[in-house]
Amino acid sequence: MQTLIDFLPLLAFLVAYKLAGIYVATGVLIVACALQIGWHWWRFRKVKAQHWITAVLVLLLGTATLVFHDPVFIQWKPSVLMWLLGAAFLVSQFVGRKPLSQRFLESMLENAGGAQQTGASPATWRRLNLAWVAFFALTGWANLYVAQNFSESTWVYFKVGGLSVLTLLFILPQLIWLMPKETNQ
Numbered sequence: 001m002q003t004l005i006d007f008l009p010l011l012a013f014l015v016a017y018k019l020a021g022i023y024v025a026t027g028v029l030i031v032a033c034a035l036q037i038g039w040h041w042w043r044f045r046k047v048k049a050q051h052w053i054t055a056v057l058v059l060l061l062g063t064a065t066l067v068f069h070d071p072v073f074i075q076w077k078p079s080v081l082m083w084l085l086g087a088a089f090l091v092s093q094f095v096g097r098k099p100l101s102q103r104f105l106e107s108m109l110e111n112a113g114g115a116q117q118t119g120a121s122p123a124t125w126r127r128l129n130l131a132w133v134a135f136f137a138l139t140g141w142a143n144l145y146v147a148q149n150f151s152e153s154t155w156v157y158f159k160v161g162g163l164s165v166l167t168l169l170f171i172l173p174q175l176i177w178l179m180p181k182e183t184n185q
Contacts, residue, residue: 086136
């Protein structure tokens with residue numbers, strides 16, 4: 001259920017784009033992000049930092065898209081988000097007890113019913129964290145490349161589907177690798 005709520009703004013954006021174009025889709029995305037924040041607050045009395053950052057970027061760049069009637073602003077949103085996340089992961093390399101990749105992946109493993117302890121060393125977590133920094137830098141660049149060199153509809157499909165699939169393909173092998181191994185003795 002939570003994953004569906006996390007992806008609803010993207011799905012609403014895609015449906016609105018198919019039905020009415022980029023400007024209506026941008027307006028729908030702004031409203032969907034606000035509703036997502038409201039739902040999280042109502043349900044959990046807290047909102048994830050990533051949702052706040054995404055909502056602020058959508059509000060700022062989406063509003064600029066609508067005011068200036070130029071989709072380039074909303075096309076920049078995924079790149080700016082990816083680069084901010086990459087910067088946060090990079091800072092966590094040096095600040096805090098655990099790098100963000102460790103906190104994120106251990107949380108995912110725990111939510112999936114697995115143990116939180118993976119046996120990975122602090123050095124392994126730091127290397128993995130740098131891989132996340134590189135991933136965010138590259139996906140931010142890829143988003144801009146697609147936005148500037150392909151049609152608007154290609155960019156929309158890349159934003160909604162391509163970036164989601166790339167992220168899944170990046171995370172899944174890490175989760176499988178980090179899962180605690182049961183030994184039969």
